[in-house]
Amino acid sequence: MLQPATSQLESSATFVTSHANLQWKLIMNLQRLLNIDIPLIQAPMAGVQLHGLAAAVCNAGGLGSLPCAMLDAAGLRKELTALSEKTSKPYNLNFFCHTPPAPQPQQESIWREALGPYYAELDIDPASIASGPGRQPFSAEMADLLDEFRPAVVSFHFGLPSPELLGRVKACGAKVLGSATTVAEALWLEAHGADVIGAQGLEAGGHRGMFLTDEITSQLGTFALLPQIVAAVSLPVVAAGGIADAQGVRAAMSLGAAGVQIGTAYLCCPEASTSAIHRAALHSPAAQHTALTNLFSGRPARGIVNRVMRELGPISAATPSFPLATAAIAPLRAKAESQGSGDFSPLWAGQNASGCKSMAAALLTAELACGFIQ
Numbered sequence: 001m002l003q004p005a006t007s008q009l010e011s012s013a014t015f016v017t018s019h020a021n022l023q024w025k026l027i028m029n030l031q032r033l034l035n036i037d038i039p040l041i042q043a044p045m046a047g048v049q050l051h052g053l054a055a056a057v058c059n060a061g062g063l064g065s066l067p068c069a070m071l072d073a074a075g076l077r078k079e080l081t082a083l084s085e086k087t088s089k090p091y092n093l094n095f096f097c098h099t100p101p102a103p104q105p106q107q108e109s110i111w112r113e114a115l116g117p118y119y120a121e122l123d124i125d126p127a128s129i130a131s132g133p134g135r136q137p138f139s140a141e142m143a144d145l146l147d148e149f150r151p152a153v154v155s156f157h158f159g160l161p162s163p164e165l166l167g168r169v170k171a172c173g174a175k176v177l178g179s180a181t182t183v184a185e186a187l188w189l190e191a192h193g194a195d196v197i198g199a200q201g202l203e204a205g206g207h208r209g210m211f212l213t214d215e216i217t218s219q220l221g222t223f224a225l226l227p228q229i230v231a232a233v234s235l236p237v238v239a240a241g242g243i244a245d246a247q248g249v250r251a252a253m254s255l256g257a258a259g260v261q262i263g264t265a266y267l268c269c270p271e272a273s274t275s276a277i278h279r280a281a282l283h284s285p286a287a288q289h290t291a292l293t294n295l296f297s298g299r300p301a302r303g304i305v306n307r308v309m310r311e312l313g314p315i316s317a318a319t320p321s322f323p324l325a326t327a328a329i330a331p332l333r334a335k336a337e338s339q340g341s342g343d344f345s346p347l348w349a350g351q352n353a354s355g356c357k358s359m360a361a362a363l364l365t366a367e368l369a370c371g372f373i374q
């Protein structure tokens with residue numbers, strides 16, 4: 001049998017030790033930077049959680065996140081007040097920063113026409129449906145609240161806000177996490193003022209954070225994306241997408257991550273507001289079939305394949321731009337859900353729903369944190 005020379009063995013051992021040290025330093029850096037005990041971020045998940053889940057994860061030593069994309073300023077104030085009452089630990093506020101499109105009346109009518117048979121089936125009068133944006137980007141009004149509540153971390157999906165607004169975020173003392181889905185996006189975020197890069201692999205549930213490209217072929221799985229981003233930037237990189245247990249955490253850390261961001265695994269915790277229909281889908285064999293779809297908002301997002309995704313898409317040319325597609329499909333969702341059906345619901349989920357357990361978020365956080373023990 002081929003035996004490596006003693007000197008080779010020694011140099012491998014030195015390499016392994018120094019690699020372990022390097023990884024430990026990365027973890028420590030992120031813990032210090034974000035002022036957290038465990039370098040685990042509970043992914044912000046608009047529509048399925050508010051302050052309850054965020055507070056539980058913060059109190060367990062991770063970084064809990066409050067998704068703000070579907071809140072107006074009054075709603076955000078209410079949530080921040082409740083969150084501050086439930087935890088004194090650092091937390092993350094998450095905003096979208098897309099450019100809202102101009103109204104698209106022609107595309108809107110194409111979209112409503114595509115949904116027409118479903119309106120008829122569910123007895124919904126299309127004339128009664130208001131059009132509206134659904135999700136708002138980060139604004140000066142939201143920045144005023146940051147001055148008041150001083151979150152430790154602010155994360156952004158779909159790029160970063162204007163330099164002026166970003167300056168306000170930094171001035172309130174928050175560290176900024178930007179979500180990258182390609183190496184080019186990670187480099188852009190580093191050059192434009194992010195403190196931490198989130199590497200969002202293709203397995204991830206919810207919206208793709210992509211902002212420099214709309215080509216789905218550019219989107220890589222976590223295993224391919226993470227090491228390439230780690231090699232390209234000098235900022236700490238947090239891995240997201242498909243991480244569902246301590247083994248997954250360990251795998252991400254061994255690929256150079258400084259921490260992890262986990263969403264899907266938290267969806268069935270009692271502190272999340274995930275609907276009963278969504279929870280049932282996550283616990284059923286249907287959860288093994290996810291796809292990127294633009295039907296619910298106009299932008300690609302990963303969810304469990306349901307009837308409307310099978311029949312119209314999952315990617316359709318009929319939808320108006322993000323986030324305008326939401327208004328026309330929302331009444332179908334509401335009506336179907338009132339009848340116990342998820343046929344028209346965005347059942348957001350990542351490719352790995354195996355970690356979805358109906359257990360307290362603090363316990364789940366502790367289980368996942370075992371992945372940091374070497």
Ligand SMILES: Cc1cc2nc3c(=O)[nH]c(=O)nc-3n(C[C@H](O)[C@H](O)[C@H](O)COP(=O)(O)O)c2cc1C
Pocket residue numbers: 043044045046048067068069094156157179200203204205206207240241242243261262263264265348349350351352
């Ligand atoms: C239900 C759901 C809603 C999400 N909403 C948001 C959001 O509001 N903002 C955001 O930045 N990311 C959102 N994401 C994406 C997460 O930040 C993260 O990238 C993803 O959950 C990680 O992959 P995993 O779901 O496989 O753990 C959402 C994900 C899910 C599953």
